Amino acid sequence: MSFMRGRTPLQGRSSRGKTRRAAKMVILDADHPDIQEFIWCKAREERKARVLAQAGFDMDLDGRDSQSVQYQNANNSVRVTDEFMQAVLNDTDWASSAGPRAR
Secondary structure, eight states, X not given: OHHHHTHHHHHHTTOBTTTBOOOEEEEEETTOTTHHHHHHHHHHHHHHHHHHHHTTOOOSTTOTTGGXXXXXXXXXXXXXXXXXXXHHHHTOOEEXXXXXXXX
């Protein structure tokens, strides 16, 4: 997800005060080879942030240690196709360029 890493710090520069930050919308096609990584990248980083906070690191919005957490100023969305939705409705497998999908 290297294409997303460079944008995260830039979003922090557009912050509104101390309680809200600007966000970006990131959309990836469902058949993109990195779609599974894209879907889970933010959840993994949020888990990391919780563990760091529990360990005593400064994870406040502008905290010194919060800068190590990636993808937090993003709204991630997956663009699905009609074929994908039809596979969901039919409860059938759907293959992406990343490989076959389980039901």
